[in-house]
Amino acid sequence: MPKPEDPHLSPYDTAPEEQDLWFLPGAETEDPRPDQGASALPWDTADRRPLLDPADWLKAEREEGRALTAAAVAFARLDERLRAGPEGLVRRLALMDISDLLWSEGVRIAPERLALYVHLRAGAPAEGDRELALAGWAFRRLLGGPGPLDGLQAFLGRRPAPADGLLDFSQRPVGLAFDGLAEDWRSVLGQAGALHPISRAGCAFAAWRLFGLSGAGAVLEPAVVAARLGGAGRALPFLPLAIGERNALRAGGGSPAERLQGWYRGIETACLRGYMELDRLADWEQRATAALADLSGRTPPALVAALLAAPVLSAEMAAATVGVSFSAAARNLALFEERGLVREVTGQERFRFWTVLA
Known part of the structure; x- marks a missing residue:
């Protein structure tokens, strides 16, 4: 006896046995893939690939071997x-590099002004306190102190921040958020051990900015971290x-090969500019020596x-430094200025400072 038809069934409805029951597991294939994990789910899942894979950087390093060689040779010569x-x-080169690194953040401070600040903590107007203090930190870290792998809190000069609601308004990660991102950054560096030190420094710079350890748009802190890693020993x-140009700092996007290409080119240019500065001083x-040949004495x-x-x-x-009296030193500096060898940088009548005029 045939079943009575459903009075609510539309002529356009499909019979239940013909429907595609998508929520049921599909039929097993002859070659199952148990390693599919989340990719076997019927809905879209988040991309679980690493944000920065050191293996890709190692491959890019091999492709850009000539540019790496040029950068390494320029650094070795300097x-x-x-x-x-x-x-x-x-110290001169460090001040020049810091000056151009700050320019990448939109802050223009001449190397002479930085020298006055880092030596005497002078010349710091209210609007420039933060930038000059950051420049002083960068100067100390470029020349020595704890390295970035010895502990980031000590390297950056930060203190553990207390857990309060104000942390949500911070422009850079602090507290547990910073610790978690720092651990991710160290993990990337640990996997990048096979890279050349210059390439590893570039990878560290890219990873630091990618994880946002210094906040959006920050350049000086990740650059100092990378510079110390690349110059160890x-x-x-x-x-x-960044001496003279900032090509290395502009290599923040694109594929690892594109990033390394700009990184190598920027480092080579900075080293050549540093070498030119040494030639200028020579x-x-x-x-x-020729202008002072008519003077006697050791001063x-x-x-x-x-x-x-x-x-x-x-x-x-x-x-x-020279071991003479103040009056003798001031008299000789005035003579140097008269002969066009030095220039005074403060514009003051007292507490004056001079630098070479080359």
């Missing part, structure tokens, strides 16, 4: 040049990134060496 020079030359303890030394040549070693020099600093 490092070897500095081994034979006074320690002050390293050398006479020049940091990798120049030419000034020769010019100063003029000793003062030339002191000016080469210090980005800025006061009469008090010159007197202590």
Whole structure:
């Protein structure tokens, strides 16, 4: 006996046995893939691929081998040049690099002004307190102190932040959020151990900005971290990134090959600009020696060496460095200025500082 028809059934409805029961598991295939995991689900899932895969960077490094070689050679030449020079030359390059790194964040502070601040904590108007303080931190970290792998809290000079509601308004991660992102960053670096130190520094810079450890748009902190990683164990303890140009810092997007290409090119340019600065100072030394040939005594040549070693020099600093009286140091600096060898940078009548005029 046939079943009575459903009075509510539309002629356009499909018979129940013909419906596609999507919520039931499908038939087993002959070659099941138990490793599919979330990809076997019938709905879209989040992309679980790593945000930054060091294996891709290692492959890109091999593809950009020529550019890496050029950057490494330029850095090695600059490092070897500095081994034979006074320690002050390293400070000069550090101040130049920091000045251009700050310019990447929209802050323009001349290296001479930075030198005054880091040496005497002078010249810090109210609107520039934060930038100059950050520049002072960068100067100390580029030249020494704890490395980024020795503990990020100590390297950055941060203190653990208490857990309060105000943390939600911070422009950069703090507290547990920072600790979690820092652990992810260290994990990436641990997997990037096979990279060349210059490439690893680029990977560290990209990962730092990707995880947002310093907040959106920050350049100085990740650049200092990368510079220290790339210059470990050398006479020049940091990798120049921005002297003269900032190509390395612009390599923040694109594929790993595109990023490394810009990174290598920027480092090569920065090292060559640093080498040119050393040539400029060597030419000034020769010019100063010729201009002071008519003077006797040990003070003029000793003062030339002191000016080469210090980005800025006061009469008090010159007197202590050369071992002469304050009046003798001030008199010789005035003579240097008359002969076009130095220029005064403060514009003041007292507490004056000079730098080489090359």
